[in-house]
Amino acid sequence: MGALLIALALPGILMGLTLIVFSYGISVVYDYPRESEHWLGIRALLEGVKEAILPAGVPIIIIGGITLGVFTATEAAVVATGYALFITMVVYRSLSLDRLVKVFADAGHLTAVILFCIGAAAIFGWILAFYRVPDQLTALFLKYSSSPTVFILLVIVLFSILGTFMDAAPAMIIFTPMLLPVAKVLNVHPIHLGAIVVMTMAMGLLTPPYGLCVLIACATSKFPVAKVLGILSFLLIPIFLIILLCAIFPDIVLVVPRILVPKWV
Numbered sequence: 001m002g003a004l005l006i007a008l009a010l011p012g013i014l015m016g017l018t019l020i021v022f023s024y025g026i027s028v029v030y031d032y033p034r035e036s037e038h039w040l041g042i043r044a045l046l047e048g049v050k051e052a053i054l055p056a057g058v059p060i061i062i063i064g065g066i067t068l069g070v071f072t073a074t075e076a077a078v079v080a081t082g083y084a085l086f087i088t089m090v091v092y093r094s095l096s097l098d099r100l101v102k103v104f105a106d107a108g109h110l111t112a113v114i115l116f117c118i119g120a121a122a123i124f125g126w127i128l129a130f131y132r133v134p135d136q137l138t139a140l141f142l143k144y145s146s147s148p149t150v151f152i153l154l155v156i157v158l159f160s161i162l163g164t165f166m167d168a169a170p171a172m173i174i175f176t177p178m179l180l181p182v183a184k185v186l187n188v189h190p191i192h193l194g195a196i197v198v199m200t201m202a203m204g205l206l207t208p209p210y211g212l213c214v215l216i217a218c219a220t221s222k223f224p225v226a227k228v229l230g231i232l233s234f235l236l237i238p239i240f241l242i243i244l245l246c247a248i249f250p251d252i253v254l255v256v257p258r259i260l261v262p263k264w265v
Contacts (some may be wrong), residue, residue, distance in 0.1 A: 002066040002073060003257045003264035004194045009063075010256050011199060011246050018136060018238035054087050067260055114169060121170035125177055134178045141182050148186045152247040155179060155193065156200050163204015167212070172197055188250075191265060195253045199243050205240075206232060 026032075027157070030172040061080045065071035071079060088095040116258045128134065138215055141151065162171045208229060218225045246252045257265045 001236055003191050003261060004198070005073070006067060006257045007065065007191050007195050007253045008198065010252055011195065011242060014245070014252070015199075015239060016243045019235060020240055021208065022235060022238045024230065046176045054091060057087070058084055062248050117167055117170045118173060121173040126173050128174070128178060134181045137178055138181045138185060142185065146186065149248060151182060151186050151188060152193070152196055153244075155196055156247060159197055159200040160204065160207075163201050164207050164211065166204075168201040168204065171201060189254060189265075192246075192250045193254050196243065196247055199239075199246065203236065203243065206236060216241060 006131070016203060058080045061083055062076045065076040065079065066073060070076075085100075089100070141154075145151070154183075158175065159171065162175065167171075176194070179193065179197075180190065183190060205211060208214070214228060214232065217223075218228060254265060
């Protein structure tokens, strides 16, 4: 889990930079208004850094704690949650005790839904394993191709389709164990496979009709979903290109964990 988290750092940076370039291009083409007519200077930059320091502690705790071996992934999540509660309630004072009760209730409800999906997916995965579906899938794939690149590209196609109508956690729990035996036979690194699956399912959170992140963002901002889909189709291009790049060149995914935590790779 820790190696997979670290492995997605470089693809995430590349994806972010590519989205910035695409967003800038779209802004120029459609002549979107500027937030400011000129650069606000170093002082504005430092003010932004100052405001971001405390919230940035959350990813630092998670990634740093796992990388240094201080926490497991679950322990890091608990510590990061405690830190987030501290800065929101004590430092910023943006979360009151009354609202905290509702936050815990919403979190418990959401967690119950996720665990129910995971439990049902685990049962279905066990049934597939009992009937040796992964072994049959391995034999079927090897009958037609023995190329790791072709396999990874087919994984992208599969999870791109699944991401349009299925939640990420059940999809990964059901289908990843079926694909892992094929990956082992073809010498596809499990971290490489996991990173491709995670990135593709993350893209699925933006694709209709089950674009969960899009629906949440539009509901929060009270902005019509239909007006987002047009521009979103352009922004999906760089995301898909980075996924393809990582699929063809596995070192993009594996280089960071090999440098930081070689014992995990």
